[in-house]
Amino acid sequence: MHTPPSSAVEGHSIDFIPENERTDKLSSQGPFWFLGNFTFFTMTIGFVGPSVGLSALWTILAGTLGIMFGTLFMAFHGSQGPHLGLPQMIQSRAQFGYRGVILALLATLFVFAGFNIVNLVLMMQGLKELFGFDPLTVALVVTVPATVLAILGHDWMHRSFKWALFLSIPLYGLVTLAVLMHWVPDTPLPLLAIGEVEAPPLGFNWTGFITQFAAAASYNIAYAPYVSDYSRYLPKNTHSGKLIAVVFLGASLSGAWMIAVGAWLADHLHATNVLVALSQVGNTVSSVMGIVVVGVTILVFLPVMAMNIYSAKLTTLTCVDSIKHIEPTRKARVLAIIFVILLQLGVSLGLQDSDKGLSVLGIYLVVMLYFLVPWTAVNLTDYFFVRKGRYAIPHFFMARDSLYGSWGLRGLASYAIGFVAMIPFFYIFDGVAQKEVFVGPLAKALGNIDVAWLVGLIVSGLTYFWLSRSIDLNHEERVIQDIEQTHPHYSTGDPGAAVMPMPVPLVPLVSETSIWR
Template identity: 25%
Template sequence: MSDASESRAPTSAQGPAGKAAVDKFGAIETLGIDYIEPAQRHGRPRELFTIWMGSNIAYIFILVGGLLPLLGLSILQSLAVLLLGNLFWALVGFLAVSGPATGSASVVVQRAQYGMRGNRILGAGVGWVTSIAYIAINLAVGTFAGLAFLALVNVGDSTALTIVVAIVVGIATFVIAVYGHATIARLSTWFSAGLGIGALLLGFFVLQKASFAPSEFVPLEGAELWVMVSIGFTAVAALPLSWPTGADYARYLPASTSKFATAAWTGLGGFVAAVVLGGIGVLAGSVVDMSDPQTSLQEIVPAWFYVVFLLILVVGSIANNSLTAYSSGLAFQAMGIRWSRARSVIFDAFIGTVIALIALLSDSFYSSLSTLLTLTVAYLGPSITIYAVDILMRRNRYDALGLHDDSPRSPFWFGGGVNWAGATAFILGTGAALLCVNTYVFVGPVANALGGIDLTAIVGPLVAGLSFFILTKITQGQPRGLGV
């Protein structure tokens, strides 16, 4: 935990080691999970659009879109599932409103839901593990693209080359994350423009070859159809649900910033990128085998554009991972580790790279990805819903300074440092979700009883949200630590 979180009245006027707080493009951001004072606030909510769109023009969305036809869904069914699953971006945007209200990162705001000590595991701990997993996924995808590019220039494939490419892509990613908020915000504008144009060109070429009614397609019917729809919905929903970190990038906005604008620009940025790229994946899946993330689209785009496409994949994975790594560094600090944000990011980079290399050398990348996405929904759905219910119950009013007071006198200390209403709701929601899981490695008893229908993304959030609301009312009456 940073020094600023040690006292009742934290300040961002001084960063680590007494240095002046810095949040400028091209300079390393000195603040971590510290409270952002009003004088340090800047920016406009529309800047959040490019942050979220630029960072989500990533190949993982094409992969998930391509998964839907592989499940046996028609093009129209796949597009419908894609749209419905991505509605969770509205929830991501809603969580972002807590940033300007508190001047704090999401993992700090979650102290209101789990308590000072409970949050180290259920909020920051869970967030850190999830971030590391997604860092590894994006790094693996970027490395796949880099290897495909080298294959075009006749550079032989080898384990050593895979390791080198992964490290190079990783360094580019984590340098941006180390520099921090202002640098990410500025580069996101460029990423949005460049990657957006590339994505539209990709969509144009894919649309020329796509088939809305493949001749060999055999439509699913009855229970089998709903099983595949539910599995696809869960996989799509996993991506927006992996972002309970909207406050991390909105906390520098003035407290008077419009809540609607903050939520809308955040959610819309992610939604547009996810739907466009997922749609490209769906259409591509109608004519090529999307189970190969390295070369599947080479068959349907011009040779010259395939080179551009590979660069899009590499840069897209870097852009996505810069946000993920930034949040992972904040989560690592909030777990109680007394490191600077930059040092935390570097450590996370090492862990994520090791996991990515393991995945890269695996023969089952796509099935592993599908399983991971489904399993993360089991706990991310409850977590993000508890966060949203907390905002609603307190009308986005938090004792901003109290969130940084980790002593027993903090209004967010609760009982022994744990908000048992939040902790219990999280456990109940996750447990209920796991009963509904349907993956390659595990099928929950509820999913099994329903013939394989996966209700993870629905049951988990409902149980967690209702449990948190009821338990908070019973134990507290109204949420503790209400701000003005």
């Protein structure tokens, strides 16, 4: 069980969090998600635009709009945590079924593990180039403390995020000041030049703008499966509108800031490895500042690595439990974490000699968006439009006789239909090699503009809403009321209570009659 003492190792994993153990405060969510994006990896999102012909200014605009768009979905998922007291992917059993949720779990595991794999590759390559460090040593040195944090769990991770924030604000404030004050030469540095090839002039093109927008949007949409994992310890009566606002502001402000710095580094310095670029920026301030900047950059990133491991662990346990029921013990948590880190280390070491790190990053961000968009559309449509926050919590853990069944055909069909509908609109471009990886026929007809993610959102969301007309919500409500009378702590509230207008009218998948509290 989750216990208050600071030395305690978290006891919960994929189980329900009782109200008396929800000791988090709303004020912690903004800084937590601010730091989640306040990292060197977010800067690399700003590398995408210049790699496809955008200037720094256009990259910053596209990246800011994209990060804000993606954060909307992430923030709305966050409101589910305190309302249900569950990890995000357990709640997805309502749409996909007890066993059918494995499809969504595999997609999210790809995201969680993929983040750390890309990060490890960037760190191994950067530190090898700068200091000649052995890649295996680098991987172990950064993975071990992150793993310990993930094992200690929720409370210690929140504390580590606070410590990291105190270190990262002066660090990235200094880097930003160096850029704004032109302390860094406004010409490509030899160390950062892309071979002997002169970089093409950068400006504006619609393909590049949409590509940068999609990369930034996918970055924060990818946080959607995380958010409830870290908001489920908030009290049940947490105001949904305020929670959505603080998550949105925290994640989008830091994301836009880091993308802007990355865009400048890529445009003016032709940076292809962010750690190398940060070292060069630090060296313009003092001879040792480059080492300090790189060292602190990696140190403050360890909690984010731990977050990826932690959520990947929850996904792994949910996947195993969906096949064969397991008890969510500490031992199970540790075994799941070991599986995750072995997967990450194995793949990262296999890729560390590749000279195509930026190519892999750009392609990964786009493909990640394709996998997650149908899931987020189905999940949010169910939560806000169909069931409006009313769920039978014990039934999430029932392999048999559950309200939600073993295979949620509506959710699975909606995901599949949405994903298939996206394929003709896919546009996957390798900006470093300047070649198209995959272009769907309709993307080509639109002039190589990627709108697949928008198609997936609309098709999956509308398909699920249409298929859900056959759900017997009256029967579900009777079951929920019986559970709440017997076990009041499982109450998810009155679906008609505390209705308020949407604070962000741009989100197409959330109704104005949702369960704001």
